[in-house]
Amino acid sequence: MATLPKLAVVSFLILFAIGAKAGPNFDIIAELENGPGNVTVTDNGRIIMSMHQFYQPKYTVVEYKDKKLVPFPNKELADVDSKAVLKLDSVLGIRSANGIVWMLDNGMRSGVMPKLVGWDIKADRLHQVINLPPPIAPKDEFVNDFAVDTRRNHIFISDPAGGTNAGLIVVNLNTGTVRRVLEGHSSVIPENIDLIINKVPIQVKDKSGKLVRPHIGVNPITEDLNNEWVYFGPMHGHSLYRIKADDLANETLDDKALASRVERYSDKPISDGITVDKDNNIYLGELAENAIGIISSDRKYRRLSQCPRLSWVDSFSFGPNGNLYAVVNRLHQSATLNGGALEAKPPFYLLQVKALATGLPGR
Template sequence: MKTLPKLVAISVLALLAIRADAKSNFDIIANLDNGPGNVTVTDNGRIIMSLHQFYQPKFTVVEYKDNTIVPFPNREMVDADSKAAMKLDSVLGIRSADGIVWMLDNGMRSRVTPKLVGWDIKADKLHQVIMLPSPIAPKDAFVNDFTVDTRHNIIVISDPAGGTNAGLIVVNLKTGKVRRVLEGDSSVIPENVDLIIDKVPIQIKDNSGKLNRPHIGVNPITEDLNNEWVYFGPMHGLSLYRIKADDLANEYMDDNILASHVERYSDKPISDGISIDKDNNIYLGELAENAIGVITTDRKYRRLSQCPRLSWVDSFSFGPNGDLFAVVNRLHQSAMLNGGVLSAKPPFYLLKIHALSSGLPGR
């Protein structure tokens, strides 16, 4: 196995997991040279991350191992047929469950059909590939994050798409059938709120050179450990919603009826990925304030930590022993979201957060 020393720089502080500051609620586990996308931690403690496509990484998925990172899956162990089936282009969403690491490839770098790829880490072989063709994933799709429900045998994907056509995608893992639901529902489309970080607004430069402030639809998504409720909401939105997993798994339920079953759960700040513990506390990054917060079971949001280093906390995942991991990637300083100007510089971070309770590895 070949390591990639140039992709990661581990400081003495990171090696010792020294607390970022005396009053913080997190530890810096690693300083990374490449901007991470999402993170998942398997039930045996393997830390696997996507590298964010906005930073044009050489590899799209890597494993943090022995204080460095290596490509995942190990290219030397992938046979020719698996390589042909996988062809990972631009993975962001990544989750693990029951020995399978699921990777959501949005295909945007090479403009190829999005797909969901499952890799069996016990057998070290390809488990399943499920394509997400149009109109399930429309031309402006940005399939981003997802949750794995092993009770209903489904995966639910968030797709902010173009905003007004945002929706959820439900994948039946047994049959491979895929459905797009709740498209354009008020629970998934963005609200008219701008994201401003350190007094600088998020801006995208269009083909004419004009700067626009994007409003991004449904992105954060997770599910409680009993596989009862799926929680989700627009990234640019101040509300978190939920719906019964039974309803999402029901392939015969009319979309209008499904929409009537969505309930507003709580307030939330503008946020990216989320996770949940066994007591149903929901963790998220408060992007505008360089902070990490939690929505507790009284449905109230409160801040856990605020620090300049918490500069776009993107994704969370519980690991074994109750540990909660997260990544910091400063996406607002990527050229994509900074008006075409790349200002983000390493290090980016892999964090361990002091959660209120333990959770399920991979979620």
């Protein structure tokens, strides 16, 4: 008879564990008609998103305001049909810091030079434009995401490019100088692994029309809240790396010296954008499993939530009050990554994720 209470306790614990595993740690705060790219949330709570170029959006950057999307910073810059001399063509990476929203325009829709555009949201005016000409951004560039270093006034950009020539781009915001570093290093080039979601492989058409399974280089990138370490890795890769921001910003280090400063940090799944909180938990989307997970400070990965609605979690950003936001865009069902067949249908999602600790707004 004494064993019955023990069995009951064990059964309760098993049920609790199952429930805890299945329970979502996110809320859908907006259903979107068009596929988002990346998201940033300013320190006063403005939610600003790039719209993913794979879905040919009318506006390249929007603000989620009063439960609808409006062009950001204005129609003149954000509208693809704008006749303005300066306009945004194909923005993916987007971050905010110190009142500036930074937008990384890869220029791929129109074949124009990629550029980094900063908009002052307090003064509501253009802050800075930095062009990324070749060879800083090669012909097959896909400048994708970036981290803003507010201590050194630098930006570190990930460029998966053609895979074997993937690299990082270091931007000195004080001088406007740009450098390409770590090109072809093992920490930035993709591994020979395929991304398969719901038993369907990611496939693109090459120039001959043949279907191939792409392997994408460095994409996820973030910096800790102390502006000490920059974390990055190939999208198609099972390793996350890090390097000290001081070393990345050091213009006197040659390629060999800089490469020697790169550390393998942890295992990771195939993933897109990442962010980090004050306790050094790194958040990411586990693309193959429709999941959100973290790499904790002990360098171990675990899932936080798994759900069919978490179908390609692309980007994260902390906002004020410790809130963590993310976007879902189902890129594997876009025509670009689905062998030419568009299967993605709205709604796409803007999420609020229950973070384990607070983070820095805009990051």
